[in-house]
Amino acid sequence: MNHRIHQALSVAAALLAFAVAACTNLTLEPKSTATDANIFSDPGTYKAFIARVYAGLAVSGQQGPAGNADIRGIDEGFSQYLRLFWEHEELPTDEAIIGWGDVGLPEMNTQQWAVSNGFVGAMYYRIYFQVGMANEFLRQTTDAKLDSRGNVGAALRADIKQYRAEARFLRALSYWHGIDMFGDIPLITEADLVGVVPQPSTRTNVYDFIVSELNAIIPDLPPPGLGTYGRASAPAAQMLLAHAYLNASVYTGTAHYAEALTAAQAVIAGPYSIDPSYRHLFLADNNTSPEIIFPVIQDGVHTQTWGGVTFLVHASCGGSMRDTTYGISGCWWGLRLKPEAFNRYASGDQRAASFFRGTAPDTQSVAIPQVGTFTDGIAAPKFQNKTLGGASGSNPTHVDTDFPMFRLGDAYLIYAEAFLRGGGGSQQQALDYVNALRVRAYGDSSAVITAPQLTLDFILDERGRELLWEGHRRTDLVRFGKFTGGSYVWAWKGGVQALVHASCGGSMRDTTYGISGCWWGLRLKPEAFNRYASGDQRAASFFRGTAPDTQSVAIPQVGTFTDGIAAPKFQNKTLGGASGSNPTHVDTDFPMFRLGDAYLIYAEAFLRGGGGSQQQALDYVNALRVRAYGDSSAVITAPQLTLDFILDERGRELLWEGHRRTDLVRFGKFTGGSYVWAWKGGVQAGAATDSHLDLYPIPSNELIANPKLKQNPGY
Structure with a gap:
């Protein structure tokens, strides 16, 4: 923690008249009566x-905690740089999930x-707000400017x-964050005119600019x-x-792996050392780490x-957790671990000691069936507003815990990865x-690894364990191609739940x-359930309890x-009854196209006048029905072969294999009232719907970006 930042805000409010030209509009020229003179x-x-x-990395505006935001168009608390950076680096990955429903x-x-x-937009603007402030400081501190003012002594x-x-x-x-998250971005320096x-x-x-700048400023x-x-030092630049x-x-x-290793070595050779207490790194007195x-x-x-970190501490608390345990007043019921992050830790790894599972009946589950339910997912109050000695921070609402943007343990892992x-x-x-990190994590040498275990896959997992929720995961996963x-x-990558897990519930x-x-x-x-006759083994997996x-x-x-009848058609079991290799992520492939579908396409095409043989169509259909019933008791005859x-x-035959909407559209039954089903049209009994729903809408953003498109x- 540090008391110096607040002293800058009142003076900086006027200075921002110069600096914010790159805030939310890169072409905006601000107006102010203040002058540099x-x-x-x-x-x-x-x-x-x-x-x-x-x-600019720590606060959201010109007065704390809110009231005069740096950027517009988003709730001020949401707009804070570190909070946005953390959300972009952690939420889309295998590490964190947030249960709130705020738009976007x-x-x-x-x-x-x-x-x-x-x-996403606010993160982009935050980056350029920082760039704008830095550029303006550099414009106002050239030798020529200092000479013209006549009040700047040698010291x-x-x-x-x-x-x-x-x-x-x-x-x-900020430019590193920019190219990491957004790729090709404008490069604006103090040499560029404001408003251009x-x-x-x-x-x-x-990237070349970043590297050149950092190497130039180290001395x-x-x-x-x-x-x-709290200030940038040569080791910070090397990191x-x-x-x-x-x-x-x-x-x-x-x-540039050799250069990465050299830079990491320079950091490691500096005055820093591994904190004996991993927990201390994320507490209210971590400024002494x-x-x-x-x-x-x-x-x-x-x-x-x-x-x-106020967001990180409060949002990680909920369920049956007691806020005072973490030095705060009020839990925000937001952040939890995705299952993959929790399962990465072995027994005895004290880096997981802060995780909260609760006690029956008030427990946190590993799985996350409902994103908005705080008790779905293990809570991870890694950051806390408590000191290592157990005292609470100075304020139960706004925490004292600094965020470790760069630390020595990270440099250790960069060295190892660059070597590999x-x-x-x-x-x-x-x-x-x-x-060294694993001895600290386990308290002894029981978990040290040997040379054959030191692989890139191990490093990715170890970075996940050591640097959990420290704002590295998205960048790491991109670098590893994952x-x-x-x-x-x-869990929840791509917005879907696995068919196997989601088909299971109740008893x-x-x-x-x-x-x-x-x-x-x-x-x-x-x-769908009523479509199956007695004896049809395609319904054998259905669960009625x-x-x-x-x-x-x-x-x-x-x-x-x-x-509703449960239909665990997809299962993580082999034909011999063995379970798949992983009880969370299944081995079962999805059959996008299969032969049975081709049989039915032939039969339908024949019935629609596409040629072929009626007998062949019957043979194909009956082959599927003999398999379904185990005998010929359900084979059909020519008069029964209709559209x-x-x-x-x-x-x-193709239940839940991703064909039904297309089939219903082709048969003229997806919309309209000739065929209704439960909850069609938003009512339990079903209702007619308008035919425009046969097509989905073109995304509005695409229409804005390309005026030639028609909705x-x-x-």
Whole structure:
């Protein structure tokens, strides 16, 4: 914690008239009666201004905790830099989920954000707000400007030289966030005129600028130590370089692993040491930790915000948790661990000691069937407003706990990864660094690893364990090629629940289907269940339960799992009865296309006049029905082979395989009133719907971006 930031805010309010040209509109030129001549008549203004640039990472506006926001168009608490940065780095990954329904926030959990997402836009504007402040500080502190004012002595000039290096570091930090999250972005420096439309740049150009700037300023940054805690030092610049180099192949297509290892070594050789207490790194007195290299400073009295670590501490508390245990007043019932993050920790790993599971009956589940239910998902109050000695922070609402943007444990893992990627160094040194963290985590050497265990997959998992919720995970997953695509999926990635888990609930036993945890979601509509005749083994997996725990055919309440027959058609079991390799993420592939579908397509095409043979069509259909009934008792004859029969048979054979809407549209029954089913049109009995619903609407953002597009009729 630190008391200096608040001193800068009143002076900085006038200075922001210069700096915010890049805030929410890169072409906006602000208006103010203040001039640099009258503002800088006070030599203390320089220190206040650079303090305000630092404060841009910690606060949300010109007065705390709210009331004069830096950026517009979003709730001020949501707009705070650190809070936005954390949400972008953690929520779309395998580590965190938030249960709130604020517009745009649920999509961050699932990687389903749109171009118009307010949180994504606010992060972009925050980056350029920081860049704008840093640029203006640099404009106002050139030698020519200082000479013209006539009130800057030699000692102050020396301080300003450091301040300028710090402003360039802070600008590089935000530009790193910019290229990491947004790719090609404009490069704006103090040389650009305020109000001029910036020229587009490339990710590679901005990366090169970041690297050049950081290498240039290292000699001019203040030395690390207690007196400069919270300020950018040479090791902080080396850490930022290490991260930029480590991800260079993502940003530019060219790897710089040797440079990443060298930068990490420079940090490790500095004055920092591993904190004996992992827990101390995330407590209200973590400003005394020997491990933190560059924090975002928080102070419950003087640096108040509804974002930052205040958000992390309050939002991680809910359910049966007691707020006072964590030094706060009020739980916000928001953040929990995704199952993959929780399951990453082995027994004995004290890095998981803060996790909260509760005691029966008030427990937190590992699985997350409902994003909005706080008790779905393990709580992880890693950040707390308590000191290592157990005292509460200075304010139960706004916390004292600093955010460790860069720390030594991260440098250890960067070294190990860079070594494994061919960046040089020593295998033994990499092992020593990794094992130093694991000895601290377990309290002894019981979990140290050997050379064969030191792999890139291990490093990704270890970074997840060591740096959980510290704002690295999205960047790590992108670098490892696992953030998108299907090589690694996790709960709610892509916004879907697995068919197997979601089809299980009520009195069903999850282990019957080879899974851990039922998600109480999917059931059959009555029309689908009633389509199956007695003896049709395609319905054998359906679950009706036994009295009194039964599933009803009717669905009076959509949200009640026992209303509707359960249909665990997809299961995480082999044909021999063995469970899949993982009870959370199933081995069962989805059959997008299969031969039985082709049989039915042939039969339908024949009936629609597409040629072929009636006998062949019958043979194909009956082959499926003999399999379904186990004998020929349900084979059909030529008069029974009709289009209506085919639509029903496709419903029976291909249930839940992703064909039904298309089939109903083709048969003219998806909309209108000729065929209604439960909850069609929003009523239990079903109702006619308008034909425009045969098509989905074109996203409004696409229409705005491309005026040549036309919206589908009826929307």
